[in-house]
Amino acid sequence: MIPLYDTLRSRKIPIVNWFLIALNVLVFLYEFQLGPSALESFIGRWGLVPARLFARPETAWITIFTSMFMQGGWFHILSNMWVLFIFGDNIEDRMGGGRYLIFYLLSGVAAALMQSYLLQASNVPMIGASGAIAGVLGAYLISFPRARVASLVPIFFIFTIIELPAAIFLLFWFVSQLFSGFLALQGSGGGSGIAWWAHVGGFVFGMLAVNLFARRRTSYYS
Secondary structure, eight states, X not given: OEEEEESOOOSSOOHHHHHHHHHHHHHHHHHHTSOHHHHHHHHHHHSBOHHHHHHOHHHXXXXXXXXXXOOSSHHHHHHHHHHHHHHHHHHHHHHOHHHHHHHHHHHHXXXXXXXXXXXXXXXXXXXXXXXXXXXXXXXXXXXXXXSEEEEXXXXXXXXXXXXXXXXXXXXXXXXXXXXXXXHHHTTSSGGGOOOHHHHHHHHHHHHHHXXXXXXXXXXXXX
């Protein structure tokens, strides 16, 4: 399922969400202009390498943050930023800009630590905003479960637009990440290059932490 838009409009301009999108895009454009050798070196230095994080946490901790603003290609950046654009504005609206920024970063930290803990021996750099964005999705599930998400769904090889309750869309997404994560641990899906457990960790953190960062609900959120 590909999300197209949600039916819940934010009351304020989501400045922080736009800033996060812009920062991710700028870092990607910097990566894009690097040559193959320079790009590999850049990712190796600033990407999160689980084995390095556990061996030298005092120097490698910064990569937890730098890695969440790096992307692996055009599809990676476009899909991640589109999802953040759809769901992030409402979470920022509920939390306020400052709290939302901290929540987003902590979601990325939770995602990175989850993936790193389960793959401590991995020397493959992990990059991407999807772990932090998964935290936003978890927060959306708790905050707006009855909002509608218009999605592009393949039905008998024909793509159809269907509006689904956010709870159904997001729970389906989470279960798919969980299932893929277990396959990866068993070696059946490890070659995909996707940090499934980062998605799971970020999502669960978002669900658990959203009410710690959210402001008091108003009739707008009822």
